[in-house]
Amino acid sequence: DVVLTQTPPTLSATIGQSVSISCRSSQSLLHSNGNTYLHWLLQRPGQSPQLLIYLVSRLESGVPNRFSGSGSGTDFTLKISGVEAEDLGVYYCVQGTHAPWTFGGGTKLELK
Amino acid sequence: QVKLLQSGAALVKPGASVKMSCKASGYTFTDYWVSWVKQSHGKSLEWIGEIYPNSGATNFNEKFKGKATLTVDKSTSTAYMELSRLTSEDSAIYYCTSGFAYWGQGTLVTVSS
Numbered sequence: 001d002v003v004l005t006q007t008p009p010t011l012s013a014t015i016g017q018s019v020s021i022s023c024r025s026s027q028s029l030l031h032s033n034g035n036t037y038l039h040w041l042l043q044r045p046g047q048s049p050q051l052l053i054y055l056v057s058r059l060e061s062g063v064p065n066r067f068s069g070s071g072s073g074t075d076f077t078l079k080i081s082g083v084e085a086e087d088l089g090v091y092y093c094v095q096g097t098h099a100p101w102t103f104g105g106g107t108k109l110e111l112k
Numbered sequence: 113q114v115k116l117l118q119s120g121a122a123l124v125k126p127g128a129s130v131k132m133s134c135k136a137s138g139y140t141f142t143d144y145w146v147s148w149v150k151q152s153h154g155k156s157l158e159w160i161g162e163i164y165p166n167s168g169a170t171n172f173n174e175k176f177k178g179k180a181t182l183t184v185d186k187s188t189s190t191a192y193m194e195l196s197r198l199t200s201e202d203s204a205i206y207y208c209t210s211g212f213a214y215w216g217q218g219t220l221v222t223v224s225s
Contacts, residue, residue, distance in 0.1 A: 039212055048207060048215040049157070060213065092157060094212060100173035101147070103157040 002026055004093050006104035012112040013083045021107045023093035025074040030097070037096035040069055040078045043106075044089040052091075053078065083109070114138040116208050116216035123222045124198055131194040132219045134208030141189035142166040144210045148182065148193045151218075152204045160206075163191060198223045 003026040013019050029038050040053040051060045053069035056076060066081045080087055088111060093104040119133040134146065147162040161172035163182040170182050179202075181194040195202055198221075205218040 041212065048218055049209075049212075050215065051213045054213070094157070096212070099171060100175075101159040103159070105156050 001100055002029070002095055002098045002102050004095060004102055004104035006091075006093060006107050008107060009105065010108045010110065012110050014112050015083060015085060017083050017112075018079065018081045019083060019109070020080075021078045021091055021093075023071075023076040023078070023104050025076070025095060027098065028073045029076075029095050030073060035097075036072065038069075038071070038076050039094050039096070040067075041092045041094060042087070042089050043092065044086075047089075049092065080109075085111070114210070114214045116210065116214055118206075118208060118216035118219045121220040121222070123224065125225055126199055126223055128198055129194055129196045130198060130221055131192055132206060132221070134191040134193075134216050136189045136191070136210070139210070139214075141184075142186055146184070146191045147209050147212070148180065148191075149207045149209060150204045151207065157207075160193070165189075165191065195221070200224075 005024045007022045011019055029036050036056050038056050041049040042052050043049040052063050052067050057069045068079045070077050088109055090106045090108050092106050115137045117135045122130050124130045142165045145162045145164050148160040150158045159173055160176045160180050163170045165184040183192045200223050203223045205220050207218050208216040
C-alpha cells in the first residue's frame with residue numbers, strides 16, 4: 001500500500017501567518033492516464049472532512065484562495081497564505097492513484 | 113445541493129453485526145462511486161472500500177475483506193455498509209463519501225457488551 005507521510009504532525013500558527021504542510025508518498029502518484037490523484041482535506045473539530053484541493057492544485061468550489069496546493073511525483077505541499085481562525089483543525093492528504101486509497105497521518109493546525 | 117445523510121449511532125455487542133446507511137440527494141446517485149471510510153478515535157482515516165451504484169461493482173481494501181459488505185438500493189439512492197463479527201477494534205466513526213468531495217456526517221459505532 002502507498003504510505004503518505006505528512007509533516008509536521010502539529011503546526012502552531014498566529015492569525016495571518018502563512019504555513020505549509022508536506023505530504024510525501026512512498027511511490028509516485030502519477031497515474032498512467034496523466035493525472036495525479038493527490039487531494040487535501042480539512043477536518044474541523046467535531047466535523048466530517050471537507051475537500052480543499054483536488055488533483056494536486058485545483059481549488060474545490062467555495063474554498064478560499066488562500067489555500068493552494070503544489071507538487072508532483074512523490075512530494076506535495078499545501079500552503080495557507082494567511083491563516084484565519086476557521087482554518088484550525090486537522091489536514092489530511094489522500095491519494096487515489098493506487099488502490100487501496102490511503103490517507104496521510106494528519107497535521108493538526110493550532111493557534112499559537 | 114449534494115447531501116449524504118447517514119444513519120444514527122449504534123451500540124452493538126461483540127460478535128454481532130451492524131448495518132448502516134448513507135442516503136444521497138442532490139446528484140445522480142448511480143453515476144459516482146461511494147466510498148466508506150473508518151476513523152478510529154483520535155486517529156487518521158482508513159479507506160474501507162467503494163461501490164458503484166449503477167452496477168453494484170465493489171472494490172475493497174484487503175484489510176476489510178470479510179469484515180465489510182457494501183450494497184446499494186438504487187430506488188432510494190441509498191448505500192449500505194454492513195460490518196460483521198464486531199470486536200472493540202471496530203468501534204469508530206464511519207463516513208460515506210462520494211469522490212472525497214462530499215461526505216456524510218458519520219455514524220458512530222460502539223462495540224461493547
